[in-house]
Amino acid sequence: MPDTASRPGMLEQDAHRLSAVGDWTLPHYARLREAVAKVHQAESIDLQRLGELDTSGAALLVDLLGPEGVHDIAQWAPQLSPERQALLRVVADATRRPLYPPTAPRSGLTAALARLGQVVELLARQQLRLVAFIGLTLTTLLATLVTPRRWRITSLAAQVQQSGLNAIPIVALLTFLVGAVVAFLGATVLRDFGATIYTVNLVAYAFLREFGVLLAAILLAGRTASAFTAQIGAMKANEELDALRAQGLDPVQLLVLPRVLAMVVSLPILALIGTLSGMLGGALVCAMALDISTTQFLTILQRDIPLSHFAVGIGKAPLFAFVIAVIGCLEGFKAGASAQSVGEHTTSSVVQSIFMVILLDALAALFFMEMGW
Structure with a gap:
């Protein structure tokens, strides 16, 4: 042989x-x-x-x-x-041996439960990634604060203009219209009880505590979080993030921190503008439909509405801004090298941001109600 x-x-x-x-x-x-x-x-x-x-x-x-x-x-x-x-x-x-082991046929209920389990597992992993990225962002922020030479003031100012100043017209217009709608609703319902004067209180409470900051946050979630995801996702697809790392630069410090800080600065300003615009829309409806003059509207605001309600509403703005910005940046880093992946993660960032904003607002409302604030 x-x-x-x-x-x-x-x-x-x-x-x-x-x-x-x-x-x-x-x-x-x-x-x-x-x-x-x-x-x-x-x-x-x-x-x-x-x-x-x-x-x-x-x-x-x-x-x-x-x-x-x-x-x-x-x-x-x-x-x-x-x-x-x-x-x-x-x-x-x-x-x-078969490549994939045969699976027993599932009934409709079993398949639905299996699908539900997969969705829950996916959401759990998604939230774990978000918590980990929040920790990374905070640690990078703390490390940057103690070294002023790493502060990127120019980038921060540019992001404040893009995410905050450029969004003022749409926030003001939307909250003005919603304020008018709330006033019309209050006038329609309260007229049956002979209490149309309390339309002023309804508009004030709604916008000072909830609508002013909530509408501004939702608008930024759809407008700015998607922009963050698309920008970082496009940079990743073009291998610009790898180029930054090759030069010894930290993408989180360079790209994430200016966007997060810009959102934290911009959203309280937009929430204030939204609150004022919403109450202006309500005052206009009160003057036109209920014969409540602007002077009477402002007098009721000053006499019956404590300033603490405004503090409750505006205090939620930095938290909403931080969550929106972090989600937008995280989805950008998760995007793949294709245009389809960037689009999918852009959509995901908008959905997640709006969901988290509404969830946090609901939890805050329950907390403030229990605290009596």
């Missing part, structure tokens, strides 16, 4: 049986595969002149003999070494 060990592998067929000759190894796989494809499955094969054998040649022998024939190889080919017999059996077992 030594004189045949170095021969190219081949499959010889005579009148009696098949013979495997030479090396059945990967370099000869293509030619051997063509030879095996021309032969019908055999019950046995002469392996006395077989040279070298690897997994590719073993796979071809299994195709030729079938898994059952390989299982009984010790009986019809006792001259084959135990190592090669074991190799053939392992390859035969691998080809007989």
